Amino acid sequence: MLQPLPTPNVRDAVCEMLPRLRRLARALTGHVHDADDLVQVAVERALARAPQWQPDRPVQAWLYGILRNAWIDEQRARKRQQPFHAPEEAGEDVGVSSIDHYVEQLSMAAAMARLPDEQRLAVSLVLVEGLSYAEAAAVMEVPVGTLTSRLARGRQALQAILAEDTGASR
Amino acid sequence: MTITPEQLYAYLDGELDAAGRAEVEAALAADPALAAELAAQRGLRRQLRGAYDPVLGEPMSQRLQAVTGETPATNVVDLADRRATPRRGWRIPATGWAVAATLALGVLLVPHLSPEAGLVGEVDGRLVAQGELRRALEEGRSGEHFGRVALGFGFRDRGGAYCRSFTLDETPARAGFSCRGPDAWTVEVLAEAVPQGGELRQAASLPPAVLAAIDARIEGEPLDAEAEAAALSAGWR
Numbered sequence: 360m361l362q363p364l365p366t367p368n369v370r371d372a373v374c375e376m377l378p379r380l381r382r383l384a385r386a387l388t389g390h391v392h393d394a395d396d397l398v399q400v401a402v403e404r405a406l407a408r409a410p411q412w413q414p415d416r417p418v419q420a421w422l423y424g425i426l427r428n429a430w431i432d433e434q435r436a437r438k439r440q441q442p443f444h445a446p447e448e449a450g451e452d453v454g455v456s457s458i459d460h461y462v463e464q465l466s467m468a469a470a471m472a473r474l475p476d477e478q479r480l481a482v483s484l485v486l487v488e489g490l491s492y493a494e495a496a497a498v499m500e501v502p503v504g505t506l507t508s509r510l511a512r513g514r515q516a517l518q519a520i521l522a523e524d525t526g527a528s529r
Numbered sequence: 530m531t532i533t534p535e536q537l538y539a540y541l542d543g544e545l546d547a548a549g550r551a552e553v554e555a556a557l558a559a560d561p562a563l564a565a566e567l568a569a570q571r572g573l574r575r576q577l578r579g580a581y582d583p584v585l586g587e588p589m590s591q592r593l594q595a596v597t598g599e600t601p602a603t604n605v606v607d608l609a610d611r612r613a614t615p616r617r618g619w620r621i622p623a624t625g626w627a628v629a630a631t632l633a634l635g636v637l638l639v640p641h642l643s644p645e646a647g648l649v650g651e652v653d654g655r656l657v658a659q660g661e662l663r664r665a666l667e668e669g670r671s672g673e674h675f676g677r678v679a680l681g682f683g684f685r686d687r688g689g690a691y692c693r694s695f696t697l698d699e700t701p702a703r704a705g706f707s708c709r710g711p712d713a714w715t716v717e718v719l720a721e722a723v724p725q726g727g728e729l730r731q732a733a734s735l736p737p738a739v740l741a742a743i744d745a746r747i748e749g750e751p752l753d754a755e756a757e758a759a760a761l762s763a764g765w766r
Binding site (some may be wrong): 369370373374379381385386393395398399402403406430463464466467468470482485486487489491492507508510511514515518521 | 534535538539542544569570573574575576578579580581583584585587588593594596597598670673675686690691755
């Protein structure tokens with residue numbers, strides 16, 4: 360039997376959003392392959408659930424939300440399998456478009472991996488993806504006040520980690 | 530008057546209203562430690578972008594192309610499409626821009642600079658971007674806020690120079706565009722904009738006069754996210 364096709368709008372939106380979903384996934388996972396796995400799962404879910412998308416909701420928010428949920432599922436599964444997963448592993452395999460980018464992404468991925476998941480998500484949505492607080496809070500399904508406090512703690516922690524790394528490498 | 534970290538970050542992220550901004554700006558002027566923290570956080574945002582923006586330009590992996598069933602569309606959004614479909618904050622580079630057809634024509638501004646702004650100055654008879662506006666044009670991404678400055682979209686003019694549209698969230702709100710000259714960002718057009726009532730980020734619309742001026746100047750399409758990232762890392766030259 361033929362599967363109903365997703366609405367052209369969702370498919371178009373997915374195509375247009377693909378590079379940005381990939382950037383968000385890279386910021387969250389710190390690995391190029393894990394990030395693409397995550398994007399793949401999110402895109403498959405989005406296409407399968409296209410009829411659930413309500414046109415009065417920004418499709419981008421809906422897609423970011425699906426990616427976020429897929430990431431949370433993945434994190435839970437991973438924790439069950441590897442209770443002592445070392446965050447230092449993150450950043451070992453970042454995508455490379457040049458050596459400079461490689462080094463930059465590597466050290467940032469290692470620092471991001473040390474943030475609690477919720478703070479990493481807040482930092483990624485607002486500072487990497489450029490969402491407004493209201494938009495990011497909607498994607499995270501939390502009140503704006505919760506988002507702002509996670510974002511503030513994430514920023515401070517990240518700044519401290521990066522300062523510490525710079526200090527250690529001198 | 531104590532400014533919390535959340536307030537300072539909200540200022541940097543363009544999330545405060547006029548009263549909130551004034552409060553933070555007063556505190557920044559009086560407290561060098563707070564100003565240093567703002568600079569550090571601006572640097573952190575730049576580092577994050579430097580680390581992850583290149584992902585946008587990476588070739589799409591085959592399996593991701595396969596899963597969408599086609600070659601991913603480019604991110605080009607044309608100006609007409611952008612005008613027709615306001616999408617608050619969701620589209621880069623079109624973030625937060627909307628034009629209401631009923632707007633009165635904006636007034637092209639040259640002589641009336643608000644003196645307190647400090648964002649636009651005059652050098653050799655030309656208007657040039659200064660302070661936070663210059664920083665935003667130089668370092669910001671479309672849709673980002675730098676204090677009172679919100680960046681619109683980028684494009685190349687017929688002479689090949691990079692230009693960027695912006696709005697200034699002040700009273701009255703103003704909007705315009707600026708092009709990168711050899712040694713400064715020249716403000717080509719600045720006009721009064723009408724703030725969008727009820728917008729969360731109070732994005733002001735580009736007045737028709739500004740859009741008409743951009744239409745007269747633009748070569749091709751506005752920059753997509755990838756072209757913008759490349760221009761940004763090349764210093765807009």
